[in-house]
Amino acid sequence: MNAIQIKNVTKRYQDVTALDNVSFTFEHGKIYGFLGRNGAGKSTLINIIANRIFADEGEVLVDNLPAKENMEVHEKVFCMSEADLYDTGLKLKNHFKWTARFYDSFDIEKAFSVAKKFNLDTEKKYKELSKGYQSIFKLTIALALNVPYVVFDEPVLGLDANHRELFYELLLQDYEDNQRTIIIATHLIEEVANIIEEVVLINEGKVLLQETVEELMNTGYCISGLSEEVDIYCKDKKVIGYDELGSLKLAYILGERERLPKNSGLQISNINLQKLFVKLTEKGGN
Numbered sequence: 001m002n003a004i005q006i007k008n009v010t011k012r013y014q015d016v017t018a019l020d021n022v023s024f025t026f027e028h029g030k031i032y033g034f035l036g037r038n039g040a041g042k043s044t045l046i047n048i049i050a051n052r053i054f055a056d057e058g059e060v061l062v063d064n065l066p067a068k069e070n071m072e073v074h075e076k077v078f079c080m081s082e083a084d085l086y087d088t089g090l091k092l093k094n095h096f097k098w099t100a101r102f103y104d105s106f107d108i109e110k111a112f113s114v115a116k117k118f119n120l121d122t123e124k125k126y127k128e129l130s131k132g133y134q135s136i137f138k139l140t141i142a143l144a145l146n147v148p149y150v151v152f153d154e155p156v157l158g159l160d161a162n163h164r165e166l167f168y169e170l171l172l173q174d175y176e177d178n179q180r181t182i183i184i185a186t187h188l189i190e191e192v193a194n195i196i197e198e199v200v201l202i203n204e205g206k207v208l209l210q211e212t213v214e215e216l217m218n219t220g221y222c223i224s225g226l227s228e229e230v231d232i233y234c235k236d237k238k239v240i241g242y243d244e245l246g247s248l249k250l251a252y253i254l255g256e257r258e259r260l261p262k263n264s265g266l267q268i269s270n271i272n273l274q275k276l277f278v279k280l281t282e283k284g285g286n
């Protein structure tokens with residue numbers, strides 16, 4: 001099977017169970033949003049996939065091969081990380097050369113070309129970079145590595161709006177050229193909503209849901225209009241939140257869309273993915 005299979009993975013830190021018997025699959029050739037609140041267990045799982053830490057129980061298989069300390073898997077998966085794992089005194093251009101030695105699939109020309117697009121000065125040392133440019137350097141490496149599975153952990157941390165857009169553009173371009181698996185762990189749900197095909201949502205160390213964005217969009221909808229009309233419509237509905245602006249109101253509703261009453265001044269639209277997740281991961285929520 002061409003996939004990253006997470007099988008019954010449990011990871012504990014003293015009295016915290018960061019991952020609790022987690023099982024799911026990242027299939028080959030899809031773009032995933034890997035979502036969850038702070039402390040949900042995302043980085044722990046990414047670190048297990050990347051072989052930086054080990055699971056207490058269960059295993060991760062990459063194309064049917066155990067990921068644990070396996071050089072064949074090393075050439076298949078790359079995890080860009082939030083943590084600084086780089087020799088901070090080395091010039092970026094030399095980092096590129098080192099990466100090319102460690103990974104056969106590193107396209108060093110692409111790395112320099114991506115760096116140029118971001119105006120990343122490869123003569124600089126890692127420690128001389130601003131926080132945003134440190135992220136840009138890490139994602140440049142991830143974009144230039146032609147591995148079949150690439151994991152981005154908070155890729156746009158510290159990036160300004162222009163650089164975030166450039167990253168998403170390059171990511172989609174990369175996906176068009178080479179249909180690999182792209183996994184994006186992020187809190188910026190709305191930003192990635194148009195890019196990702198499937199969502200894996202974890203909460204308190206457990207998988208809460210795995211669905212396509214299309215399916216998710218069908219689990220709820222928005223109604224907007226004059227406050228009184230919206231309130232009447234919502235009486236027998238499962239409302240997960242409201243936004244108000246003057247006399248206008250917007251209600252977020254879970255459930256199948258119904259036809260609006262005739263001559264209604266109400267408008268129906270897609271649910272906002274972020275609202276949906278906030279509700280789904282609320283303590284004591286659904």
Ligand SMILES: Nc1ncnc2c1ncn2[C@@H]1O[C@H](COP(=O)(O)OP(=O)(O)OP(=O)(O)O)[C@@H](O)[C@H]1O
Pocket residue numbers: 013014016017018036037038039040041042043044045
């Ligand atoms: N080295 C560690 N020692 C002790 N506890 C840890 C360690 N690493 C993670 N944890 C705990 O494990 C749980 C999961 O943390 P993890 O970093 O995987 O979450 P996350 O989903 O990546 O969060 P965030 O979005 O805030 O980065 C948290 O309760 C965290 O405090």
